[in-house]
Structures are given as C-alpha cells and as structure tokens.
Amino acid sequence: CQTGEVAADPQLYDQSYLSPVTIGNSELMLDFDTGSADLWCFSTESPAVQSAGHGLYNPSTGTELDGAFWDITYGDQSAASGNVFADKVVVGGVTATKQAIEAATSVSYEFTEDVASDGLLGLAFSSINTILPQPQTTFFDTVRNTLAKAVFTVDLKKGAAGSYTFGYIDSSKYSGAITYVPVNTANGFWQFTADGYSGGGNNASTGRGGVAIADTGTSLLYLPASVAKGYYSGVQGASFDFRQGGYTLPCSATPPDFNVAIGGKTFTVPGSYINYAPLRAGSSTCFGGIQADSGIGFSIFGDVFLKAVYAIFDDSGSSPKLGFAAQ
Numbered sequence: 442c443q444t445g446e447v448a449a450d451p452q453l454y455d456q457s458y459l460s461p462v463t464i465g466n467s468e469l470m471l472d473f474d475t476g477s478a479d480l481w482c483f484s485t486e487s488p489a490v491q492s493a494g495h496g497l498y499n500p501s502t503g504t505e506l507d508g509a510f511w512d513i514t515y516g517d518q519s520a521a522s523g524n525v526f527a528d529k530v531v532v533g534g535v536t537a538t539k540q541a542i543e544a545a546t547s548v549s550y551e552f553t554e555d556v557a558s559d560g561l562l563g564l565a566f567s568s569i570n571t572i573l574p575q576p577q578t579t580f581f582d583t584v585r586n587t588l589a590k591a592v593f594t595v596d597l598k599k600g601a602a603g604s605y606t607f608g609y610i611d612s613s614k615y616s617g618a619i620t621y622v623p624v625n626t627a628n629g630f631w632q633f634t635a636d637g638y639s640g641g642g643n644n645a646s647t648g649r650g651g652v653a654i655a656d657t658g659t660s661l662l663y664l665p666a667s668v669a670k671g672y673y674s675g676v677q678g679a680s681f682d683f684r685q686g687g688y689t690l691p692c693s694a695t696p697p698d699f700n701v702a703i704g705g706k707t708f709t710v711p712g713s714y715i716n717y718a719p720l721r722a723g724s725s726t727c728f729g730g731i732q733a734d735s736g737i738g739f740s741i742f743g744d745v746f747l748k749a750v751y752a753i754f755d756d757s758g759s760s761p762k763l764g765f766a767a768q
C-alpha cells in the first residue's frame with residue numbers, strides 16, 4: 442500500500458505551484474492541476490525555441506504509444522500538444538510503473554515563458570484526458586488501487602511551500618472537522634456546490650451559492666459577477682478595469698476577509714490573499730484575487746481559495762467527494 446508526499450513550491454505571486462516528479466530517469470518540476478487530466482512535459486522532441494530553459498523528458502527510456510497523440514487547451518487559452526509514451530513516474534515515493542507520458546511537440550507561449558515549469562500533472566477525472574484515439578489514465582487513477590486509500594490532498598500556502606499527499610490524509614495539516622460535499626463528475630472536474638458567500642461590500646451575505654470546481658491549476662478565485670461586484674463595492678479604490686480584464690485595487694489596500702459557506706461550514710479567505718499582485722512589477726495598482734466567473738459556466742475555486750484550506754480529493758467511496766478543513 443503506497444502513500445507519499447511531495448512539496449508544492451510557489452512561483453512568483455503564487456501564480457502556480459510546482460512539484461518534483463521523476464519521469465523515466467529525469468526529475469522534472471510539474472504544475473499539479475486538479476482542473477485537467479493530462480500529464481505532459483517538455484521533451485527532447487519539443488522544438489528548442491519552445492523548450493529553451495525547461496527540463497526535458499527523454500522518451501528513450503519509455504515505450505511509444507503508437508498512433509496516440511494529444512492536444513489540450515486550458516481555460517486561460519494556453520495550449521500544448523504532442524505524442525505519447527509509457528514510462529515510470531514517481532511522485533513523493535508513489536510509483537506508477539507504466540504511466541502515459543504526453544511529450545510536447547508544440548506548446549503556447551505561456552508555457553515557453555514559464556521557464557520554472559516543465560509541464561503539468563493532471564488530477565481531474567480521466568474522462569477528460571485528451572489522448573486520442575484512446576484516452577489514458579491520470580497518475581492518480583493509474584496508482585489509485587495501490588494506494589492505502591484512494592485519496593489525494595492539497596495543502597497550498599500563501600508565499601510558502603505547501604504539499605500534496607497521495608494515499609492518506611495528514612491530520613497535522615488541518616484543524617477542526619473536515620466538511621465533505623458530493624462531487625458531480627459529469628464535466629470531468631472536481632465539481633461541487635457552494636452554499637453562499639459573504640464579506641466585503643456584500644457582507645449582507647449573498648445567500649445564493651452556485652456550482653464550482655476545485656482547480657489547483659487556476660491562480661485566482663472566480664465567482665458569480667454579482668458576488669465579485671458586491672465584494673469590491675466595500676473596497677476603497679477598487680474598480681473593474683476592462684483594459685486589465687478584471688477588478689483592480691490599490692496595492693496599499695488590505696481588503697476585507699471573504700467567507701465561503703460549503704457543506705454548512707464557513708471557510709475564510711484572508712483579505713490579504715485578495716490583494717493578489719501588482720499589474721506589472723513596481724506598479725501601485727494590484728490585480729484582485731477575486732474575479733467574476735462570467736462566461737466560464739461555473740465558479741473556479743483556484744489557488745487564492747485553496748491556500749486558505751486543507752482540501753481532500755477523495756475517490757475512495759462509491760462516489761467521489763471533496764473535503765475541506767481550516768488550515
């Protein structure tokens with residue numbers, strides 16, 4: 442029965458978190474993403490102009506999955522594509538002897554520019570894996586029957602290293618009880634329903650919750666437009682800046698805490714997490730950590746929320762469930 446733990450190292454402004462993964466005989470830094478289901482990495486097959494500065498997977502240690510290819514586009518419109526190999530993957534001591542490795546032969550500029558990241562490790566449901574003609578399993582699905590318990594946990598932190606665990610829940614990582622809610626897997630995401638929100642200008646709690654996904658691959662917290670608008674109405678100097686594509690606020694502001702009710706329990710995102718980052722280095726205007734989820738279809742509980750809680754992604758029962766506890 443395998444269990445393991447791996448660090449989640451924050452990148453600048455906690456834009457993403459990277460974890461070491463051994464693939465074949467190279468160690469790469471991957472962005473663990475509960476919002477997608479492909480494990481891909483830069484490889485010796487990637488064009489040098491795209492892979493410069495990145496760690497590379499050398500498929501010579503693997504077995505090519507003949508005729509298989511993949512092509513993914515993320516919510517932020519970043520994209521990657523390539524071909525497929527089977528190889529050994531080790532994450533925090535948990536070993537998948539034959540994991541589908543998606544070697545990139547083309548990536549969009551967002552990935553080329555992010556030289557700290559060598560690829561992504563998807564932790565959504567394998568139903569949305571993009572490999573054709575036959576989708577393959579995520580790392581978690583590949584190893585889940587060998588885990589002590591079919592769960593993984595997410596403990597992200599603001600500006601500090603957090604961790605992912607596989608196969609067990611670490612009681613030292615949270616306080617109080619874990620609140621579990623059911624997951625709807627129809628869209629392939631860890632999708633749940635939030636009961637309601639309060640804090641900021643909408644302290645008169647907007648009782649209406651809504652459908653949301655838990656997504657470690659998204660940096661911010663995307664909420665119904667009315668909730669985001671209400672929150673910032675209580676923040677001096679905050680406004681919706683259509684040129685920046687979202688709410689901005691003075692970097693000198695300490696916004697109010699924001700509360701989310703899930704499963705009848707309230708979880709608080711400290712206001713400081715919502716003064717996210719300067720628009721550009723040295724700017725005194727910052728981008729808000731809460732933004733409107735307009736046009737997406739549901740809310741996205743990205744890193745701004747996840748770094749305020751301990752999250753349990755549990756597929757050990759008859760149907761998947763999400764657990765949240767105070768950190």
Ligand SMILES: O=C(NNC1=NCCC1)c1ccc(Br)cc1
Pocket residue numbers: 474476477514515516517519630654656658659737739741
């Ligand atoms: O792509 C998504 N999450 N992961 C990543 N984003 C950027 C790189 C990785 C994503 C998933 C579902 C929804 Br709804 C919106 C966004």
